[in-house]
Amino acid sequence: MSDFFEELKRRHQLAAANAYPATSAVSDFANNLINWLFPEHTGQVMADPVLLEQYGRQLEIQLELLLQPMQRQLPDTAGAISQSFMGRVPVIYDELTKDAEAILQGDPAATCLYEVIRAYPGFYAIAFYRVAHALHELHIPLLPRMITELAHARTGIDIHPGAVIAPWCCIDHGTGVVIGETTVIGQHVKLYQGVTLGALSIEKSMALSKRHPTIEDHVVIYAGATILGGETIIGHHSVIGGNVWLIRSVEPFSRIYYKAENKFSESNHE
Numbered sequence: 001m002s003d004f005f006e007e008l009k010r011r012h013q014l015a016a017a018n019a020y021p022a023t024s025a026v027s028d029f030a031n032n033l034i035n036w037l038f039p040e041h042t043g044q045v046m047a048d049p050v051l052l053e054q055y056g057r058q059l060e061i062q063l064e065l066l067l068q069p070m071q072r073q074l075p076d077t078a079g080a081i082s083q084s085f086m087g088r089v090p091v092i093y094d095e096l097t098k099d100a101e102a103i104l105q106g107d108p109a110a111t112c113l114y115e116v117i118r119a120y121p122g123f124y125a126i127a128f129y130r131v132a133h134a135l136h137e138l139h140i141p142l143l144p145r146m147i148t149e150l151a152h153a154r155t156g157i158d159i160h161p162g163a164v165i166a167p168w169c170c171i172d173h174g175t176g177v178v179i180g181e182t183t184v185i186g187q188h189v190k191l192y193q194g195v196t197l198g199a200l201s202i203e204k205s206m207a208l209s210k211r212h213p214t215i216e217d218h219v220v221i222y223a224g225a226t227i228l229g230g231e232t233i234i235g236h237h238s239v240i241g242g243n244v245w246l247i248r249s250v251e252p253f254s255r256i257y258y259k260a261e262n263k264f265s266e267s268n269h270e
């Protein structure tokens with residue numbers, strides 16, 4: 001048994017050396033930031049412009065404090081990275097405003113923007129993804145993945161922070177959506193639940209190559225479709241039907257549907 005406790009001691013020492021922030025601190029930062037941009041997220045409103053500005057500065061400090069223990073793994077000082085990140089926040093805001101509008105326009109069941117921001121899993125997931133993606137672009141390790149996993153746990157939508165997703169992204173329902181690390185998605189793309197944008201080969205040696213598909217502008221992908229491969233391009237204005245399995249490119253304006261053989265027959269036993 002003492003060998004076992006030695007092993008645990010070694011593991012705890014290694015984990016301490018990594019010095020990543022607690023998951024709760026990362027969650028607080030991401031939620032505070034999203035709530036600052038979109039008070040509809042929780043309903044906590046800050047009407048005073050002075051407080052709004054001060055809060056922006058507080059968020060920068062909050063991020064700097066998260067990053068400080070990881071300093072050795074960062075390409076620049078924690079302070080400089082936090083400042084660069086905050087400089088990107090207006091772009092995140094602009095893109096998320098467009099995403100919320102796309103969800104409202106794309107879902108007949110959505111009644112208003114407030115509802116989309118407060119209650120739609122598609123908005124929740126894309127909001128956490130856009131924050132994580134900005135941190136990923138600043139070469140911050142692990143933190144971006146922790147942030148997208150907060151949304152994954154809550155919504156069932158798994159978006160890798162490395163994916164590149166243009167604005168006006170509408171993920172409706174969303175449960176079971178998987179968007180891999182090297183996926184590229186154009187503007188005005190609509191995805192339904194259970195869509196996988198995945199890798200054709202999961203060889204470890206493929207780690208640095210483009211493994212996931214490119215989805216051009218104005219594509220709709222219905223529930224349960226699986227689109228795989230880094231060379232697979234779905235041409236703009238295409239529609240991919242439910243449950244389609246696709247490992248090749250399709251031209252713009254394609255219509256691809258799954259045609260199931262009807263293997264079931266009805267019988268009427270007395």
Ligand SMILES: CC(=O)OC[C@H](N)C(=O)O
Nearest residue numbers: 179180181197198199211
């Ligand atoms: C989404 C997906 O295909 O993932 C497979 C593997 N994690 C990879 O990134 O290649």
